[in-house]
Amino acid sequence: MALRPIDNALPTTPERPKKQAKLSIPIQTQKKPSDFGVNEEKKASPLPPPPPPADASVDYISSEKLKPFEDPESKIQGLVEGLESKDWVKVCESLNDVRRFSLHHSTVLLPILEKVMLILVKAMNNPRSALCKTSIMAASDIFNAFGEKLLDFTDPGAFDRLLLQLLLKASQDKKFVCEEADKSLKSMVNTIAPLPLLNKLSGYVNHGNLRVRAKAAVSISNSVSKMGVDEIKEFGLVKLLQMATGSLNDRLPEAREAARSIVFSVYKAFTENEDENPGEAWQSFCQSSLSPIQAQSIIKAVGSQ
Numbered sequence: 001m002a003l004r005p006i007d008n009a010l011p012t013t014p015e016r017p018k019k020q021a022k023l024s025i026p027i028q029t030q031k032k033p034s035d036f037g038v039n040e041e042k043k044a045s046p047l048p049p050p051p052p053p054a055d056a057s058v059d060y061i062s063s064e065k066l067k068p069f070e071d072p073e074s075k076i077q078g079l080v081e082g083l084e085s086k087d088w089v090k091v092c093e094s095l096n097d098v099r100r101f102s103l104h105h106s107t108v109l110l111p112i113l114e115k116v117m118l119i120l121v122k123a124m125n126n127p128r129s130a131l132c133k134t135s136i137m138a139a140s141d142i143f144n145a146f147g148e149k150l151l152d153f154t155d156p157g158a159f160d161r162l163l164l165q166l167l168l169k170a171s172q173d174k175k176f177v178c179e180e181a182d183k184s185l186k187s188m189v190n191t192i193a194p195l196p197l198l199n200k201l202s203g204y205v206n207h208g209n210l211r212v213r214a215k216a217a218v219s220i221s222n223s224v225s226k227m228g229v230d231e232i233k234e235f236g237l238v239k240l241l242q243m244a245t246g247s248l249n250d251r252l253p254e255a256r257e258a259a260r261s262i263v264f265s266v267y268k269a270f271t272e273n274e275d276e277n278p279g280e281a282w283q284s285f286c287q288s289s290l291s292p293i294q295a296q297s298i299i300k301a302v303g304s305q
Contacts, residue, residue: 058092058130063141066096068104076101076108083119088131091123095134102138102145113146114154117162124165133180136169140184147191163188163200167219171211185219194223195235205243214255217247221258224265232269238289240266245294248301263301 069075075097082094098116101109109116120142123135139162142150150159166188170181189197201223204216220243224232232240240262247259270285271278282302286295 058089058134060133060137061096061099063099063103063137063144066100066103066141069100072101072105072108076105076112080112080115080119083116083123088126088128092131092134095120095123095131095138098138099141102141106145110146110149110153113142113150114158117142117150117154117158121161121165124169129174129177132169133177136166136177136180136184139166140180140187143184143187143191148193148196151192151196160200164204167204167207167212167215168209170215171209182215185215186222189219189222189226194227194231197223198235198240202239202243205246210251210255213247213250214252214258217244217250217255217258217262220244221261221265224262227265229269229272232266237266237270237285241286241290241298242294244301245290245297248297260301260304263298267302 079094079097079101082090082097085091085094098109098120120135120139124132124139126132126135146153166181166184169177170185172178172181198220201216201220205213205220207213207216224240227235244259244262244266247255248263250256250259267282271282274281283295283299286298289295290298
């Protein structure tokens, strides 16, 4: 007998699908710009950085506060070694020692003065502003202590290098270095006779750097303002006018003003004994001594005074 299907049999239960494990994916929130590097910095450097050494700062000491040495003869023995140290703080200390020797023991410093001047030039080229400024301060004290002896007892090249560096530093954008170099150039003008100094400065009125030209013109003007009529004539009226003509039309107002001051000083020296028609005599002098363009610039400069 054939079997018939049993309709009331229990239905077969289909296999239930296995549940998949739920993965919790953290939602990354976008960091604000101010948050970047905060946590990482804490992880990377849990401790604060060590404080800088106490001698890392340099004090700029005024000349009035520099005291003499108790034993200068002994102290001078290690001066050059200190100036040539690889420790820049030590070099600054030695530069202040140079200043003390200049102000209080100049005769002890004189035998090594030329070598010290060359080291000063090297220090002025150092990228550390503190070292540069201290060396410029040392140059000022050397000018005040030795004056014209710098030209008499040292090689001309040493002074020329020092002068060029001061003109370059006075032309810098760093204000406190520039101001210190200006002070040093004024000390130079005040302590060295105009005639030899003008011969040193004359080559810089045609320098390729317009700021150097301007600073040289200012130093020449300050030097000429100290000269009497006889000194101006001794140096040469035409020579001074030729030095000034290039700066009369310079791009920097500082250079133009200095050049006009030089021209007017020469004009006063020339016309001092000209009782009749000093203006005509001046024009005739300029036209006979200078090129037409130069003469025109000089006559115009005097007319604008």
